[in-house]
Amino acid sequence: MSTGKIILLVFGVFVLLVSFGLLAGGGALIWVDNTLKDSQGFYTTETIQLEKDSYALVTTPADIDLRAAWLWDWGNLATFKVEGSNNDSSKQIFMGVAEEADIQAYLSGVEYDEITRFRIHPYRVNYRNHPGTSEPAAPTSQTFWTASAHGAGTQTLEWELETGSYSLVLMNADGSAGVDLITVLGAKVPLLFGVSVGLLVGGVVVLIGGAFMVYIAVRRSQIITQNPD
Numbered sequence: 001m002s003t004g005k006i007i008l009l010v011f012g013v014f015v016l017l018v019s020f021g022l023l024a025g026g027g028a029l030i031w032v033d034n035t036l037k038d039s040q041g042f043y044t045t046e047t048i049q050l051e052k053d054s055y056a057l058v059t060t061p062a063d064i065d066l067r068a069a070w071l072w073d074w075g076n077l078a079t080f081k082v083e084g085s086n087n088d089s090s091k092q093i094f095m096g097v098a099e100e101a102d103i104q105a106y107l108s109g110v111e112y113d114e115i116t117r118f119r120i121h122p123y124r125v126n127y128r129n130h131p132g133t134s135e136p137a138a139p140t141s142q143t144f145w146t147a148s149a150h151g152a153g154t155q156t157l158e159w160e161l162e163t164g165s166y167s168l169v170l171m172n173a174d175g176s177a178g179v180d181l182i183t184v185l186g187a188k189v190p191l192l193f194g195v196s197v198g199l200l201v202g203g204v205v206v207l208i209g210g211a212f213m214v215y216i217a218v219r220r221s222q223i224i225t226q227n228p229d
Helices: 003-035 067-071 100-106 192-226
Strands: 048-052 056-059 062-064 079-086 093-099 112-119 124-130 147-151 155-160 164-172 179-188
Touching (some): 048 124, 079 164
Antiparallel strands (some): 048 179, 079 179, 093 147, 093 164
């Protein structure tokens, strides 16, 4: 086999490997779309138990930049949802999303726990405790929340992603210490199905191209071997 044929064969095998990755990714997203999506179109987690003795549970700030989506007119890329209830029937739940700076000012001097890592399978939540001696004002009395929900029983918070640095805060609605909640997290991603189909179609196209490259390299080598003259 000549050097050119070897290079063609190597590239063909590489393209085939890429196609397998695209097909696997597209298939996985199709599976997620068919099995984890609820009736409202949200991909949801299993029930999550969150319990700490502090005044609040706060997620690590998420830095979100959607300027590219605005330039390309992609619309709403994702909607975030939290369903939660308080295990203590005498207390109501509060869930709120706000910018990091506002949350830091609100919880200044207050003991709270930051959720630094969250894993679904197997279930595990890691916290970092922030000590404090002050008592916070009731979160329902604050006006800086970008989106919030509170009340007795199961409450639902929905928030469309925005550019900025945001965190989710979970508390008792009266601001008291001892947070014991049951939550379910969800996300609606309208583009996910289109992305999965695109990966599958792209995978098939790349697979055909890679197979053709391998066929040409091997076939021509066979012809040359059979006709050495």
